[in-house]
Amino acid sequence: MAKDRYDSQQLNDLVLQMMETELGGEQVYRTAIACAVNPDLKKEWEEYLEETLTHQNVVRSVCDALGLDPDTQVPSRLVVKHIGESLVKAMQMAQKAGDPAAAQLVACECVVHAETKDHANWELLGKVAEVATGDIGKALKAAHEAVEKDEDHHLYHTKGWCRELAIEALGMPAVLPPPEEVKNVETAIGASRAEQQRTAML
Structure with a gap:
């Protein structure tokens, strides 16, 4: 039988990073929701928080399949935890400054940071899934x-x-909710198209 074409040690490391990313994501969303001023954005993030809690369980099921303890600590996981905690602190700092609109924008930036890592994790897992067998x-x-x-x-x-919130903060016309939301974008190509069409939506 042909050996699977991936490094199982690295896969374990990735999955443990994913576990920490989803746990940290929960804290990022709880803090971001507290920073949200726009009711549509708040509702969106509340949905994402629920989905993140589901994702935690999905990663736990992957840990089970790999025979991994989901609480295992590895150096890369500690880095992920540190970054997640830093994002939460950044939002709290913005809240304390007393400008709700600015804090909401910082929260948005922090969610993008967190979700960029999260998205990359799942993309990598998908690559392994393409070649893994059994x-x-x-x-x-x-x-x-x-x-x-x-x-x-x-x-x-x-x-x-x-x-759009950054454009609004600069005193220019913004599309809120953003085109990505209105057009229910689900892909990078769709996101690019939606952004190109934003001026027509002003």
Whole structure:
């Protein structure tokens, strides 16, 4: 039988990073929701928080399939934890400054940071899922299919919110909710098209 074409040690490391990313993501969203002023954005992030809690369980199921303890600490995971905690602190700092609109924008930027890592994690897991075989291959494919669309949505929609809120802060006309939201974008190509069409939506 041909050996699977990936490094199983690195896969374990990636999955433990994913566990920490989803745990940190929960804290990032809880803090971001407290910073949200726009009711549409707040509602969006509340949905993302619920999905993040589901994603935690999906990663736990991947840990089970790999025979991994989801609480195992590795150096790369500690880095992910540090970054997540830093994002939470950044939002709290912005809140304390007393400008709600500015704090909301910082929260948006922090969510984009968190979701960029999260999205990359799931993309990498998808690459391994393409080549993994047997029960592990099935578990990875099922996990990736369950979460991939949510991750695309979280990243591209929040990037749109971030851009439009920053444009609004600069005193220029903004499209709120952003085009990505209105057009229900789910891909990088869709996000690019939506951004190109924003001027027509002003």
